[in-house]
Each structure stands twice: as C-alpha cells, then as structure tokens.
Amino acid sequence: MSLILENVSHIYGEDTDMVVAALKEVNLEIPDGQFIGLIGHTGSGKSTLIQHLNGLLQPTKGTIYFNGQDINEKSYNRKELRSKVGLVFQYPEHQLFEVTVFQDVCFGPKNLGLEQKEVEMRAYKALKQAGVKEELFYHSPFDLSGGQKRRVAIAGVLAMEPQVLILDEPTAGLDPAGRDEILGQIKKLQKETKITVILVSHSMEDVAEYVDRIIVMNRGEVLFDDMPKEVFKEYKKLEEVGLAAPQVTYIMNSFIKEGFLTSSEATTIQEAKEEILSFLKKKKG
C-alpha cells in the first residue's frame, strides 16, 4: 500500500520551441501514513509532480505505481484513483460552485456513485474534520471568509475519503493565525485517520513543525529526501537553490559557532527551547 515513482520525467511543450523539462528522472517511495513536506521554489516542478500522483498528468517517461499497480495503464480505473489520492489545489476556494456549503462538499462523494445517505454522512464528517462550524453548513460558500472557504474546499476533497491527501500550498494568502489553524487541523486529521499527507509549500518554516519527512525539489529533480533535521543541516545548499532552513536552525547554528552549544537537533522553537534549557541546567550543575 504505497505510492512509488520510478524514473518519472515530464516534458512540457514537446513539439514546440518552448520545451521545458518539468521533471527529470524522479524516483520516490511514499509509504502509508507518512506526513511529508514537498518543498521547492516556484517552477521547481512540485506542482507538476503532484498532478502525476492522481493521474491528471501522465509522465513523458517512467512509471507510477499505486498499491502495486501502474496507474497509467489503459485498463486502470483512474476515477477510483482520484478518490483514493485526493488533491487539493492552490486556492481551492476557486472551485466552489454549489448553492450551499453542504451541497458543495457532497459533489465529490456523489461523483463516486454512492447512495445519498452515505454521501451526506461523508460530507458531514468531512466538514467536521476540516473544522467548519455547523451553522455555516447551509450558507452560500461565497458568503464565507477566505479561511472558511478554504476549509470547505478541503472538506470537498476529504469527503471522498482519500488514503493519500495532497495539499498544494494550503496556507497561501492566509494570515498567520489562519495558517496555524489549517495546518494544525491537518496534523490532527493525519494523526486520527493515519492517512498519508503530502504538504506542498515553498516555506520550510511552515512545514518543519508538522512533517516527518521533507522532499526538496529543484529544477525538476529531487535534491534532498530525508528527515527535517537532516535536511536543515544542509541549509547552505538550500540557500543556493533559493530556499532557507527555519530561523531556529540559524540561531542554533550560531550558538554552536560561538561555543554555547556543542550540537543541535532542533527543528522547531519548542525543541530549541528544550535544548537550550537542558544545556543551561547542565552548565549550572
């Protein structure tokens, strides 16, 4: 039960003068239940990559396996795949169209051909999971605030009960409070349901706190693929490709440089605080 990419390449505009290789020989294995951060600069190929995972784009070369089956084979049921690999696009609120919030969330499960009762149950559950208040269920989605609209749109994908949930910059254009709320909700959901979550972002700061693994893309290639603390150790290389490690990493590194600390594994402010406190305790004692 997993997603496997084997030598996947994707080339845009193959028969024109403007040939762009968006993905170059990407090899990845995504096991069940992981929380992954997919990080890359604008144009690094991360959006192209995620559209391959649910069959919206087909690779120019290479194969993608979901649960051991090649998803681009002719006989493969791609509609079913799309219900199992849920993709939430950037600014997903732009896809809302129904009269009420509840009906909009029903769209996904209805397309799966489920019974009306099951459809409504799933929609209700998904809206709850996404943190939408019950009094908003029968409002028009267009009357909601930006953050609420986004939750509704995420619920629209959750209602299909995917095994893998991919979110493309789910916090773009939200204020810090809205960002933390949405990310926290996603983390909670991942813990409760044990689904795989792939969080696409261009900011390490955003994802460092939540993910178990970080995949860094650069110019269509996988640059790093490791645990956050391992990836952040390479902060100099990250800067070269226009990214940066979280600020905590920089602070801890200057502490090490100045001789306050000997080593650091911290990736979040909380961890950094604990490291510093335990160091100070040791010094006293």
Add this chain to the structure above:
Amino acid sequence: MLKDITLGQYYQTESVIHRLDPRVKLIGTIAYILSLFLINKIQGYIVAILFLALVIRLSKVPFKFMVKGMKAILFLLLLTVAFNLFLTPGEVLVQIWKLTITKEGLKLAVLMAVRLTFLIIGSSVMTLTTTPNHLTDGMEKLMKPLRKIRVPVHEIAMMMSIALRFIPILMEETDKIMKAQIARGADFESGNLIKKAKALIPLLVPLFISAFRRANDLAMAMEARCYRGGEYRTKMKPLLYQRADRISYLVILIYLILCFGLGR
C-alpha cells in the same frame, strides 16, 4: 487540453514583419483577404500564394504554427466545402444515391477551400506577429476619423485589448478549475449531450465568478491610476511610420496590381 488553439496567439521572435507598424499589417491583411475573394484565375492565386509564402518566410514563424491554427476551423472548412460540392446545380459529374457532384460545384468547392485556407493563414500571420496591444493600438489609430461622428473609438479599442488580454488568463483558469473538479471525481467526457452540459456547471460557475472578480479588480486598478477614457490621453510609444513601413505599403500595392492584373 486547451493548448492547441493557436488562432489569435502571438509568436515571440525577432523579424521584419514583427517590427512593422500594426497599421501596415492590418491594412495589408484586409487588402490580402479582399484580393482572395476578388481574383478568380489560377494565375492570381499563384501570386497570392507566393506573396503569403514570402511574408511567412520573413516573419520567421514556423509554418506548423499556422497550420495548427487551421485545426480549430477544420470542421467549418469541411462543412463549407461539402455544401458547395453537393448543392451547386449544374452539369452532373458523379451521382451517388441522392448526392450529386456537379462540375460547377466542384469548382466552387475547391475555390472556397483555397480562399478560406488562405484567409485563415493570412490572418494568423498578422496575429502571430503582432501583440494584441499593438494590434488594438493600430486599430484605434486607423479608426480615429470615426470620432468625428461620435464613435467611441478609444473605448472600443480599450475593450478589445482587455478582452484579448484576458483570453489566455481565462484559458489557464479553465484548465485549473477543470483539473480541480476532475480531482473531485467530475467527468467532463462521457455521457450524452444533456449530461455533458450539466457536467459543465461545476466548471462554468467558478469561471464566471473569477471573471467577475478579475474585472472588478482591473476596474479598481484602472481607477486608482486615474484612468478616465481617451480624452487628452497621450501614448508612451506613439505609432510612427518608418522607412520599412513605407516600403511595405509599396509592396502591398505592387501585390494588388499584380494580382488584379493577372488574376481577373
């Protein structure tokens, strides 16, 4: 999905044709289209083909780009040819069941096919070598005399340039919304006509909303920059005829003389 439409798209490159004043290209295209419909002898068409070939060569736009634009109107072309072929009365050549092909019909069908093909390719040359903004600038300047009879020339030109500017944006938006709905299990391809039309609702509603939102934002941005129509408005790059433009007018004139001299 929608990337195949090249009709009305600009092809970026450096060429004599690209640098020409848009007015020259507009008048040239109109003259060319008129010539296509006025000549009726084979010699005339040979001149027309040679002229077009020369312009395409000078424009440095790959030929396959122009042919790609043809795909969009292939159906229309075939329909016109079929109508002309089967429905023109005259001397019967072939008869299959109820369909008769006449000598006159065949002649007319070939003529229409040639005319339409060259019309499309000829006007694609213009749109492929001129940016939409440049094109509307040229139109505005050409239509300027109409202001005397209270035609809102500037406003029309502004509307056109905005409309043209929005085509690629809306196409991209359509593609994005389509993908988002497909990811939610929407099906735009199978089913009968009614089902297909119904399937478009999840695409059209968000598309309209986003179009209105963009229009609102644009209007606001224009107002914030004190835009208030064409009165007393000056241009950063006013259109001025250069030497190449005068030579081009001469070339167009020579073409027309040759065409009508040989082709009528």
